[in-house]
Amino acid sequence: MESSKFDCLLFDLDDTLYPYSAGIQEAVTQNVKDYMVEKLGIDKSKITELGNLLYKNYGTTMAGLRAIGYDFDYDEYHSFVHGRLPYENLKPDPVLKSLLISLPHRKIIFTNGDMVHAVKALSRLGLEDCFERIICFETLNPTHKNTHVSDHDDDIVFVGSTAATTNTNDNNSDTQFFDIIGHFALTNPDLAILPKSPIVCKPYVSAIDRALEFANINPQKTLFFEDSVRNIQAGKRVGLHTVLVGSSHRVEGADFALESIHNIREAIPDLWEADRKSEVGYSGKVAVEISVTT
Numbered sequence: 001m002e003s004s005k006f007d008c009l010l011f012d013l014d015d016t017l018y019p020y021s022a023g024i025q026e027a028v029t030q031n032v033k034d035y036m037v038e039k040l041g042i043d044k045s046k047i048t049e050l051g052n053l054l055y056k057n058y059g060t061t062m063a064g065l066r067a068i069g070y071d072f073d074y075d076e077y078h079s080f081v082h083g084r085l086p087y088e089n090l091k092p093d094p095v096l097k098s099l100l101i102s103l104p105h106r107k108i109i110f111t112n113g114d115m116v117h118a119v120k121a122l123s124r125l126g127l128e129d130c131f132e133r134i135i136c137f138e139t140l141n142p143t144h145k146n147t148h149v150s151d152h153d154d155d156i157v158f159v160g161s162t163a164a165t166t167n168t169n170d171n172n173s174d175t176q177f178f179d180i181i182g183h184f185a186l187t188n189p190d191l192a193i194l195p196k197s198p199i200v201c202k203p204y205v206s207a208i209d210r211a212l213e214f215a216n217i218n219p220q221k222t223l224f225f226e227d228s229v230r231n232i233q234a235g236k237r238v239g240l241h242t243v244l245v246g247s248s249h250r251v252e253g254a255d256f257a258l259e260s261i262h263n264i265r266e267a268i269p270d271l272w273e274a275d276r277k278s279e280v281g282y283s284g285k286v287a288v289e290i291s292v293t294t
Contacts, residue, residue, distance in 0.1 A: 008222040013111040015227040067197035069177040078114040092126035100130040109134040140200040203234040
């Protein structure tokens with residue numbers, strides 16, 4: 001694979017530009033559970049099973065909660081989930097910064113997280129001036145859709161479903177929710193019955209397509225760095241060249257596998273070409289994509 005075919009490097013952020021051992025993802029998982037109990041009134045005994053089903057079937061727990069009928073403010077959710085993260089665990093990474101700056105390509109962040117979290121994490125890592133822009137939650141989900149009325153809300157329909165709707169929110173006795181736990185307890189659950197989410201996020205191809213369009217990225221000339229196998233496989237389906245980060249085992253859908261993001265040079269040495277500009281720096285502020293027209 002010749003590096004000259006690449007002109008863009010698309011990076012996930014969490015557990016990709018820093019290791020899982022930093023403890024950020026574990027804290028996110030706990031904060032999401034706390035939000036479900038404290039803010040949405042969901043029975044604590046159901047949290048683990050419900051969270052796992054939502055994450056598996058909707059890409060993020062947040063997207064799944066919206067799909068099954070919960071309404072909440074996106075900014076409040078992100079503030080709760082990310083506001084208490086142990087960002088102090090993220091340390092400046094001059095080695096990675098040097099590697100990124102030396103790569104003669106466009107470099108873009110693509111995360112499911114919100115902008116506040118992305119900027120804070122990059123700042124803690126000392127990488128805020130290494131990327132052209134950040135594509136994040138707000139990019140894919142413009143603020144005008146941050147209400148219970150959206151152009152996808154008609155998708156939350158339960159007519160004909162063999163799974164019951166249930167009232168699991170003690171704070172809103174008049175609201176009915178899709179019983180996804182009951183649905184998957186059926187002998188042969190019909191996946192077509194699952195309500196759709198108004199939230200756009202990885203690993204859905206629609207989210208990746210939208211990100212590529214926003215940043216004017218040609219997937220055939222782009223390397224996609226991700227720690228998530230399912231995101232890698234979704235990227236491959238839209239034509240991206242893929243790099244699994246966090247494992248040396250190259251799974252289906254991954255063109256490369258890196259134990260650590262620091263292993264880029266060893267694993268893909270051809271990215272550094274002598275006849276190309278040796279350094280690509282930015283102004284110190286990444287571009288923010290916050291709205292789109294559809």
